[in-house]
Amino acid sequence: MIEVFSQNINGTWFAVACTQQEIVGTSFGETEPVALQKLLDNLPINAPFQVLFTPSNLAKTAFTLLSDMFEGKNVKPKINLSFTHLPAYTQRVLLATMQIPAGYVASYGSVAKAIGGGPRAVGNVMANNCFAPLVPCHRVVKSDFTLGGYGGGLKVKIELLKKESHGFCEPKKISVEGGVLEVYPVEHVLSRLPKFVA
């Protein structure tokens, strides 16, 4: 049985779905219904679940991680995420994306080159990311350093990237399963933002 929890942290609603051992999905949104809806949409079909009000220990851990991520802290999620019900390629994309450090971004194309497949396939995985923002899909942008899209809204993507800015200058190569992932300082993206400032 999958247990579902929701919680408001500093004005943002987060939702977590988990079993006793592992996280099955996470999401966030401006309102509780939005966060829950996005979470449930990505749950395995026909999976039985129940909505509970008192977070389990695992859920508490997840909420802490989620809010830390959301504040731009460089946390490496040491937590059991359940990928096994996902297609193999999807798992590879998610794993590679988790290797992108805070303060850096990678392009859809560079992720694709590192693990195989094509840029659009990577975009597809991002669009259906069931672990936002634990899997930092906001750190994946277009090859020209413009934003691309974001499930949680572009405004949020910008905010997250700004919070993660650490003033790095040099690109970096990160070895991931099957290849090398090139990442770039998030500044490259932020410097092209003026047209988006609200």
Added chain:
DNA sequence: TGCAAACCATAAC
């Protein structure tokens, strides 16, 4: 710049 075509894994039929 802007547009069209190629790209690639999934999900939906």
Added chain:
DNA sequence: GTTATGGTTTGCA
């Protein structure tokens, strides 16, 4: 099986 769908990329006018 087949088709439709993207959070893309690249080439070319």
